[in-house]
C-alpha cells in the first residue's frame with residue numbers, strides 16, 4: 001500500500017475538510033533542503049508559507065541541525081517543574097535581551113495556543129491577586145485569531161472556526177481595530193476588563209489584515225491609563241516576519257505579556273514562550289501558602305532540544321544578518337507583487353507587511369467569491385503544479401516565505417502565484433472541445449488545459465517515441481481517448497514514421513496524419529534547420545494552434561517534442577517554449593547510458609529555471625547490451641538533482657504498443673502519470 005493510501009487510512013488532518021481530502025491524492029513531504037520541500041517522489045516545491053508560518057532560516061540549516069544534535073547527546077528532555085535546565089536558561093536570557101525593553105521573565109510552553117492561554121491566565125490571576133476581582137473579562141479585536149484551545153478560542157473572533165464551540169467559551173468583549181472604537185469600548189467596560197489581547201500590526205489568520213498605524217501604541221496607552229494588561233500575541237508576527245524581530249518594536253511598545261511561538265525555534269521544534277514584565281511577575285511572589293502560585297505547566301515546557309534549536313536560530317539572526325538583509329527582500333517582494341499580481345483582474349487587494357502577504361481575490365469589483373468557489377484553495381492547488389506550496393485563508397492567498405528566501409526564489413514565488421491566480425480565475429467552458437482549434441485571439445477566453453503529457457528528451461534518439469507510444473496505449477486501456485501530437489518530425493523519407501507509430505499506438509487511424517504531425521521534413525536535421533531548408537518559419541502560435549486542433553479529438557494528449565528540451569524550432573523558439581505554452585507536465589526521457597547524468601541534470605535545471613510543470617524523469621535503455629554504468633545512473637541522478645527517476649524502461653525488441661505498454665507498467669511508476677495529471 002502506498003504512503004498516500006496509508007495516510008488516507010490512518011490520519012485525521014488539522015483544519016482539513018476530510019471528505020475532500022480523502023478524494024484527492026495527498027502530497028507527502030519526505031524531506032527538505034533550504035527553502036524547498038521535497039515529496040516522496042522527489043518533486044521539489046518552494047515552501048511559500050514557511051511550513052505554516054514557522055520556518056525562518058530555511059530547512060535543515062546546518063547550524064540549527066548541529067545544535068539539536070549536540071543537545072541530543074546531552075539530554076532530550078527534562079522538566080521545568082522543580083528543575084532548571086541549561087538550554088532554557090540560555091534561551092530565556094537571549095530572548096529577554098532581544099525583546100522589547102521591560103520584558104523580564106520567560107514562561108515556556110509548547111504551542112502558540114498554549115502561550116496565549118498562559119498569558120490570559122496570568123492576566124486574570126494578576127487582577128485577582130491585586131483584588132480587582134470584578135476585572136474578569138478580556139477585550140479582543142474582531143476577526144482575531146489566537147489559537148485553538150478553548151481559552152484562546154474564547155478571545156478569537158473568526159466565526160467559521162469558532163462558532164460551533166460557543167457554548168463552551170467564556171464571554172469576551174470585542175472592538176473593531178480602530179483607535180476611537182477601542183478607546184470607547186475600554187472606557188465603557190473598564191470596571192470589568194482585565195486585559196486587552198491583540199495581534200500587533202497584522203492580524204494573520206483573519207487574512208493578513210494590516211492594523212491601522214498607531215493602534216498598537218494607542219492600545220498600550222489606554223491599558224496603562226486604565227490599569228489593564230496588554231497582551232501582544234506575536235505568535236505569527238514574531239521573529240522577523242514583519243521586518244523587525246518583534247512587531248511591537250515598530251510602535252515602541254512594551255506589552256505586559258508577549259506570546260511567541262511559531263518562529264521561536266526557527267520553526268524546527270514545538271516551543272513557545274510567554275514573556276512578562278517584572279511588575280506582573282512580582283505580583284505572584286509569596287510564600288507557598290499565600291496561594292500566589294501560577295498553577296500552569298506543560299510536560300514538555302521548555303524542552304531542551306527545542307530550546308537548543310531556538311538559541312541557534314537567534315544566533316543565526318546575528319551571523320547571517322537576517323534582519324539587515326530583510327529590507328531588500330521585502331522591497332523585491334513588493335515590486336514583484338505590484339508588477340505581476342496587483343494588476344490581475346480578480347485581485348482586489350495585495351496586503352503586505354514585511355514578508356507577510358495576503359492577496360485578496362474577488363469575483364468582480366463589487367462581489368466577493370462565494371465560499372463554495374473555494375477560490376483560494378484552487379489557486380493553491382494550481383500553484384503546486386508550478387512547484388510552490390501555499391495555503392489560503394478563504395479567498396485570500398497567503399505568501400509567507402522563510403526569511404532566508406533568495407531573490408530568485410522571490411521571483412519564482414510571485415511568478416507561480418500570478419500564473420495560478422490567472423488559471424484559477426479564467427472562465428472554464430463546461431462543454432464543447434477541450435481546446436478550441438484556431439489561433440488564440442487576443443482577449444479571447446483561454447480554454448482549459450487538456451490532460452496529457454509533454455514528452456521530451458535530453459537528446460535525440462533517447463527513446464521518446466517508444467515512451468510516447470506506450471503512454472498512448474496505456475491511456476487507451478484506461479478509458480481515455482488519447483490524441484497523439486508530434487509538432488515536427490524531421491528525417492522523413494515519406495510519411496512521418498514516428499507520428500504514424502504514435503497514431504497506431506493510440507488506435508486513432510481516423511485522425512489525419514497532418515493533424516498528428518503538422519510539419520514533416522526530409523532532412524535529418526534540427527527542426528529550425530529543416531524548416532529553413534523548406535522555406536518555412538515555425539511559429540509558437542502555429543504549433544500551439546495545431547496542438548489544440550489535435551487535442552480536440554480526445555481527452556488525453558501525448559505531445560512528443562522533437563529532440564532535446566532546447567532543440568530549436570526556429571531562431572527564437574525551443575522545445576521549452578512550446579512546453580511552457582502548452583502547459584502540459586513535462587516527462588523528461590533520458591538515455592540510460594554514459595553521459596546521461598550530466599544531460600539529465602542540465603535539462604532539469606532548465607525545467608526548474610523556467611518553472612515548467614514537471615512530471616518526472618524516465619530512463620530508457622536504448623541498446624540491448626549491458627553497460628556498466630546503467631545500474632548507478634538513477635541513484636546518481638537522484639543524489640545530484642533530488643529527483644528520483646520514475647523508473648528505467650529496459651530495452652524493447654518489439655515495438656508493438658501493447659508490449660511497450662506492458663513494459664512501462666512493469667518497470668515505471670505509471671500510476672503517478674495518470675493520477676497527477
Ligand SMILES: *Cc1c(COP(=O)(O)O)cnc(C)c1O
Nearest residue numbers: 111112113145146147204235236
Ligand atoms: C498560529 C497562531 C496561534 C496558535 O499557535 P499554535 O502553535 O498553532 O497553537 C496563535 N496566535 C496567532 C496570532 C497565530 O498566528
